[in-house]
Amino acid sequence: MDSQTDCVSIRSAEHSIKRFEDSLKQLYGRLEQHVTNLKKAKREGNARNVNREQIAASKTFKNLKYELEQLDSLGNRIIIDEFPQFQKRTATLRKSAFDAITSFIELDSDLDKISFKNQTPATNSASLNEANEHQDDVPS
Numbered sequence: 001m002d003s004q005t006d007c008v009s010i011r012s013a014e015h016s017i018k019r020f021e022d023s024l025k026q027l028y029g030r031l032e033q034h035v036t037n038l039k040k041a042k043r044e045g046n047a048r049n050v051n052r053e054q055i056a057a058s059k060t061f062k063n064l065k066y067e068l069e070q071l072d073s074l075g076n077r078i079i080i081d082e083f084p085q086f087q088k089r090t091a092t093l094r095k096s097a098f099d100a101i102t103s104f105i106e107l108d109s110d111l112d113k114i115s116f117k118n119q120t121p122a123t124n125s126a127s128l129n130e131a132n133e134h135q136d137d138v139p140s
Contacts, residue, residue, distance in 0.1 A: 028100035
């Protein structure tokens with residue numbers, strides 16, 4: 001923290017904390033749904049659905065990461081004496097978000113090993129390039 005004037009109390013940050021809670025719950029719920037859809041598409045061998053869900057999940061992942069960074073930024077502005085209370089208040093929320101992120105990362109690395117019928121590695125890399133192009137639209 002740079003100075004006392006930049007510090008805020010938990011009470012004055014309550015509205016922001018609530019907004020982060022709502023936003024993060026929605027985002028990690030969405031990411032978990034994308035992970036479920038990815039697993040289903042993988043089981044079915046549906047490359048098109050896997051690609052679509054990977055793109056959507058990547059966008060959600062970036063948004064979730066951004067919101068967590070903003071929550072950390074708010075935490076850095078909390079009065080030092082109240083920081084443990086802030087950490088306690090947001091611990092469950094952070095754990096749920098990190099669990100969803102971990103689940104996505106593990107599944108995403110597993111998807112790299114998939115081979116679909118009638119699909120060549122060139123097709124797979126083209127779909128990954130398309131996914132990367134769409135990711136640039138999300139704030140990081």
